Amino acid sequence: MRNLLKRSNRVMLFFSLSLLIMITTSCQDVKLKVAIESANKQCPMEMGEFGKTTSIVYDGQNVVYTFNVDEVYTNIKTLKEHPENLKSSMTIMFQNPTKDVKALLDLVIKCNAGLKMIYIGKDSGDKVECELTTEELKEILNTDISSSQSDLTKLETQIEMANLQFPLKASEEITIEKMLLSNESVIYLCRVDEDVYDINLIEENYDAVKQGIIEELSSQSQPTQLFIKYCTNCNRNIVYRYIGNHDTQYDVVVTVPELKEILKNK
Numbered sequence: 001m002r003n004l005l006k007r008s009n010r011v012m013l014f015f016s017l018s019l020l021i022m023i024t025t026s027c028q029d030v031k032l033k034v035a036i037e038s039a040n041k042q043c044p045m046e047m048g049e050f051g052k053t054t055s056i057v058y059d060g061q062n063v064v065y066t067f068n069v070d071e072v073y074t075n076i077k078t079l080k081e082h083p084e085n086l087k088s089s090m091t092i093m094f095q096n097p098t099k100d101v102k103a104l105l106d107l108v109i110k111c112n113a114g115l116k117m118i119y120i121g122k123d124s125g126d127k128v129e130c131e132l133t134t135e136e137l138k139e140i141l142n143t144d145i146s147s148s149q150s151d152l153t154k155l156e157t158q159i160e161m162a163n164l165q166f167p168l169k170a171s172e173e174i175t176i177e178k179m180l181l182s183n184e185s186v187i188y189l190c191r192v193d194e195d196v197y198d199i200n201l202i203e204e205n206y207d208a209v210k211q212g213i214i215e216e217l218s219s220q221s222q223p224t225q226l227f228i229k230y231c232t233n234c235n236r237n238i239v240y241r242y243i244g245n246h247d248t249q250y251d252v253v254v255t256v257p258e259l260k261e262i263l264k265n266k
Contacts, residue, residue, distance in 0.1 A: 028110040033058050035104065048221020049073050051122060062116040062131065063108055069119050076119060076126040078164045085161060086130045090117060092157045094132075094140050096150040102141065109137050147233075155230040156181060173197035174242070185237040185253070192244050199244040202252065210252050213240060217254065218262050225263065232259050 036058040045053040051069035058064070069076070079086050097105060108115060116131045132140070145153070159179045168176045173196040180187040192199045202209050217228060217238070231238055238259060240252045 028107060032063070032107050032111050032113070035107065036063055044068075046221070047223060050221060050223050054120075058113070060113075062114045063104075064116045064118060066118045066120065068122050071121045071123050073165065073168070074119070074121075075165050076121040076124065076128055079119060079128045080126075082164055083128075083130070085164060086128070087132075089157050089161050090115075090130050090132060091136070091140060092153055094137075095143065095145055095153070096147055097141075105137055105141060109134055109141070151230050151233040155186070155227075155234050155236070158227055158230065159186065167191075181236070185239040186231055187239045187241050190240055190242045192242050194245045199242060199248050199250065202242050202250045206250075206252065210254065213252060214254060214258065214262065217259075218265065228259050228263055232256055232263065 036056055039056045043053055043055050047053060047067075049070060050073060051067055053065060054068050055066045056063070057066075094101070094105065105115075112134050114131055114133045114137065116129060118127060118129050120127045159181055163178050166176055166178045170176050170190065173193045175191045175193075177189045177191050180189065192202075217224065228238075235256055237256055238254045240254075242250045242252070
């Protein structure tokens with residue numbers, strides 16, 4: 001009789017614990033659904049030159065972000081050809097997350113879910129997907145990286161991803177060939193077609209050219225503002241290096257204090 005009671009108590013304890021786990025999991029699941037439904041109500045969200053976020057949903061397995069991207073700036077075909085770069089970029093962007101992002105990731109993990117990003121070309125309709133599993137999210141949050149190291153890695157990753165998209169026609173006379181990272185600056189290498197534009201005018205009108213660049217950076221969307229933030233955190237200027245047909249070269253430099261002023265005014 002005593003053994004039967006002990007066995008009954010163990011069974012009741014097992015069911016009680018199982019019920020508690022189910023209730024707790026269900027509660028977290030509801031919290032995640034409510035948070036994502038609230039975020040989805042903000043869609044579509046404009047992201048400037050990148051495109052827009054069209055939906056954010058929780059399908060029971062993943063929190064799924066869908067982006068409609070401007071293919072002038074984002075080459076879907078290139079992303080398809082470099083899935084490892086896309087996943088690496090996604091992984092690094094979540095390192096050392098802000099308090100709000102960490103709270104969301106913690107909730108996703110508690111629901112045993114993952115994150116999925118879907119990028120759809122605005123004109124072509126081509127699609128590429130990238131996913132982080134629950135275990136990968138845990139690893140990201142458990143990886144101890146200093147803030148300065150994390151910012152530099154994020155900056156390097158953004159440059160690497162941008163270089164997958166280059167060369168890019170910025171205007172009729174200027175083509176951005178690639179980006180470089182030095183100890184002092186992030187450098188855009190811009191090739192100038194001197195059959196269309198006299199490169200010497202850049203030197204002659206340096207202040208006006210620089211002001212135009214600052215205004216352009218100031219008007220850009222959140223992804224560009226985040227890029228500027230990583231530049232300032234890593235103490236890097238942004239340099240536009242204009243190179244003519246015969247390698248005549250002029251640098252237009254936006255300094256770290258000027259970049260901070262851009263962020264301050266946003």
